[in-house]
Amino acid sequence: MKNNVSMKTITFKQLQLRLLLFLFVLFTSAVFSYRHFIELPHLKQSISKLSERELDTLTYGIKSKLDLLFRVNFDYAVWTSTYEFIRTLDQEYIEENTVDNTFFSLGIDGIFYLDENLKPIFTKGFHHTKRIDLKFSFYEFDKYPVNAMIFPEPIISNGAPNKLGFINTQHGPAMFSTTQIRDSHMNGENRGYLVMIQLLEKPFTTDLSRITLTEINYQSPINNIPDSDLISWGVKPEQITISPFSYIVLEDAKGKAVSILKMKHAIGKIPNLINQQSVFFTALISVLIYLVYLVLVMTIIDPVKKLAKEIKEREGIQKFCPLNESFIVAELALVSQNVNKLMLTVQEQNKILSEQANTDPLTKILNRRGLINALEIHKKLCIRNNITFTVVMVDIDHFKAYNDALGHIQGDVALSAVADILNQECHRSTDICARYGGEEFMLLLTGISSEDLDKKLNHIIHKMQQLAIPHPDSPTADYITVSMGAVTIKPTEIVDFDIALSAVFKIADNAMYQAKHSGRNCFVVRE
Known part of the structure; x- marks a missing residue:
């Protein structure tokens, strides 16, 4: 007996629909796979490097501010006139060196002369921008014993020990610089210390914003931030978490937070895998798929390869050369724009760091x-x-x-x-x-x-x-x-x-x- 095996047949229209559906799934899978496995990881790496560079630049800016305060403090402390003043308490020295205009010109808010037993000899607080008198009490060590840690160990050999850092005062957080008082040759007996204070106020964050090309403000209150999100300034984190903001802690000598800086990163968010543009693009492909597959190589694959090649070529190029931003596909244009923005920001920061490294800060000519x-x-x-x-x-x-x-x-x-x-x-x-x-x-x-x-x-x-x-x-x-x-x-x-x-x-x-x-x-x- 003849056994007839029936075979299910489909119409040409059904075959065409299935083929179109297969091409659609294949195409959309390729687009989202590239975005998920190549584009977004590369963009994430670039954003992480930019955030790291911004944190490094912030650290450099804070060190520069501390160094400026140190140089002023050191010049006054290592000076024979100051050395003699500790013994003579000459009123003429006070009148010449601690007038109100001195605070304004040096950008400081407090000058404190203490003897070798940390007893105040002469102290003066004066807000250098508001031009008002200030009273400080951080040197009352019976009340604030932790503040005694701002003083370096004294020496009698050649040298001038110094300590820099941050401290809490009744007028808010401040930078401090403490130097042992010596004569102009950095010699002599231990006659005490000179402490200078500069309050951390809006001009401090304004200068840091200018140096880093980012927005920096003070974060308050401190208790609202999880410890895992805090970064101690000067300590490079092992891994940079991509986030719109970084919180940098300025600590006192005991390791306690004095203030927290909130840095807004230039790019702090990775684009979503699926967004309005990608949905619209996919919908358009579903309508015009029977035309897209004819020009797929010309309009999609080749531009993607070209963009990936250009991105890779620019990894080792020092001079900024923008990527082409003219693409039919909006996603590719967005990637190119984001990479260009990243490269331009890094180039500008490199230029600023180069100028600062090669220019004398006092005379504004080459160093x-x-x-x-x-x-x-x-x-x-x-x-x-x-x-x-x-x-x-x-x-x-x-x-x-x-x-x-x-x-x-x-x-x-x-x-x-x-x-x-x-x-x-x-x-x-x-x-x-x-x-x-x-x-x-x-x-x-x-x-x-x-x-x-x-x-x-x-x-x-x-x-x-x-x-x-x-x-x-x-x-x-x-x-x-x-x-x-x-x-x-x-x-x-x-x-x-x-x-x-x-x-x-x-x-x-x-x-x-x-x-x-x-x-x-x-x-x-x-x-």
Whole structure:
């Protein structure tokens, strides 16, 4: 008997519908799989790196604020006048150094002189922005024993122990810097400590916001934040959790929270896997699937590969190069925009950090590091193009005596004035003026003749005479003068087309010292 096996058949229309459904499921699965396994993890990694960079920049900003307070505190504490004041209690010292304008110019809110037994000798609180008197009591150690931890261990050998940090006061949280009082040579017996206070108020977070390019505010109350979300400042977390905000704890010497900073990250949220755009896109695909599969490779796969390739290529590129944001698919455009925003933010932060690392904060010209970097570039360029270049070492005469006579604050004013005069002599784009260190400056002059060099150096001496900054203890003149040593490098005389910068600096330095031995307020030029 013949056995007929029946087979279920379907119509062409049913086959077409099933095929279209299969293509739809396949396509949408590919889109959401890429978004889930590739796009979102990569974006998460980029956001995490950006958040880490923002926290690093915040740490740098806080350290800079503490360092600024330390420098002011250190300059006053390591000063023979302060050292003698502890014994003499000279009223003239108080009148000259603790007037209200001192608080305003230094940006501090409290100055406290304590003897070696931590007993207050002279204290003054004055709000440097509101211009009102303040009364502090943190040095009442019977009442606040933990505050005794802000003092470093005293020494009698050379040095000036210091402690920096944060402390609670009755006027709110504050930064403090404590330095053992020594003479100008950092020697002498233990005569006590100098403490300076700066209250943590709105200007503090405003400056940090400017440095980090993020929004930073104080968080209150502290008890509303889980301990797991708190980050101690200066301590790099093992893993950065992507969140709209980070909470950075400023702690006192005992490890107790003094204040909490709330940092709003530039990007603190990962896009949802399914959003309005993806739903609309999928719905459109379901209607036009029979056309999409014809151009699938051209409109989807190739752009995705191109975007992924561009993202990977840019991982090792230092210079910012934006991704193409013109895509038919909205999701791909959104990814490109987010990555571009991340890269631009990191580039801007790198630029700020680079400028801060290569610029002298007092004179606003290049520092030693920036000078050496620039000299290496210009040196090679001049040698390659056979262009003569000149390095000038400039030193302010008797500057230590000036500081001892008028104080470090007036010394900083003089340094800035001299830097302005020297910088004005750098007329061409290739000319460089930098602060080499202390009271020493350096000029790089490209393609200048010996006659023009003599005129320029004589002009600097003349400008210093016109500026006439009074110097009460200078045996050279009654105003601040400079001694200069210049060395001119001729590429045709350089062996193997290279010369060490240390050799150039040494010749310029020797020429400068020869100018000093010749009576100062003059210059010596060597080749």
